[in-house]
Amino acid sequence: MNIVLLEPGDFVAENRVRLHGRRRDHIAKILGAAAGDELRVGIINIGVGIGRIEHLGGDTVELTVSLHGQPPPSLPLRLILALPRPKILNRTIAAAASMGIREIHLINSWRVEKSYWKSPRLSAENLRMQSILGLEQAGDTMLPAIHLHRLFTPFVRDELPRLIQPSIALLAHPGASTPLARGMAGPIILAIGPEGGFIEREVSTFRDIGFDIVSFGPRILRVETALAFLVGRLF
């Protein structure tokens, strides 16, 4: 936790928050902080600043908060991601949030197992929590918007063509013949398939609406590794 993230409900006065549970325990036990210490704080979807510990009790901590800056810049990248298996969904969302991705579309695909869509990890509450963990890691405050699309074709055919304007649209696909460029300017919309990749018919659908089908090498990487690799490559 490289920043303590605050929400409107934490405020007990104009510049004062009272925290309990996970954040209080982190401040007391992991950081080993005490009254008078100052910590990096941020207000979710707003700015960053300093929190001064006024009182650290057995269950709560109270901070006075002063904002003085902006969070790190967002990445001009929107992510279209075939729903990963539940085991790796959490850390993929946290990694995406930590890198500054602000819009994530989790989509269905032929090779996404139907059971993945029943995972309790897809609750809005969990997706928000994983995003917060990523932001806390990165020192950011801006939550990504996460959208679920349980049907491939209606999303890709009807919604995606509007979303891709005016971005460069890329589908990272094993075995594609065009190598991925590097260091692009301008906004990008990036699609990443499931384990095993999108099937050929799905790839064609992406191609038909304007996606470039690009390869990033002969290796098949896990989605959270591939995502960070691609972000490092593209920006």
Next chain:
Amino acid sequence: MNIVLLEPGDFVAENRVRLHGRRRDHIAKILGAAAGDELRVGIINIGVGIGRIEHLGGDTVELTVSLHGQPPPSLPLRLILALPRPKILNRTIAAAASMGIREIHLINSWRVEKSYWKSPRLSAENLRMQSILGLEQAGDTMLPAIHLHRLFTPFVRDELPRLIQPSIALLAHPGASTPLARGMAGPIILAIGPEGGFIEREVSTFRDIGFDIVSFGPRILRVETALAFLVGRLF
């Protein structure tokens, strides 16, 4: 598992292996393969090829193996990594192996908790298993060499100066003023610090022996995210 990795002890005849346990279960249950099917196989530290299922029993599977190629090229990158917390060590090793890193030095640092060095995950057996999981993901066969250095100064001062020749030596450090270059040719030796970064005295030691201290942006990323991001950026 995008390739079934074989070891010398698996061979029961010149071109025939018998597998049980995890690999047999993966072939039978996850891949749903049957006698006559062909699978991608590789022999560890050797090449890749095809295995044909000759017999699939309740406990074992037997394949005839023919090699026909090389694994994907390795990355010309040696990694110096402050020992991560045990919880993320496994997937960091697997991610490094999956990206083709062939030499990993896990080192001590002021901010590495002493207890991490007592983790059973540091056993040679576990490090090998995590490497294999990464190779199986990537379709690779070449195990990384993983070295443990429980003392910072003797390693960095006495061993590292020899290791860095003839590489470009980079230390990725939060707050560094030089931005990381991209798309480098030639071999690189890359050092990544612990959570919270190397302390100033450690950074100076790296600088003194020829490391460039470089930043990769205002965000603090988890080690496995940072590693994949850096590999995508550098190569």
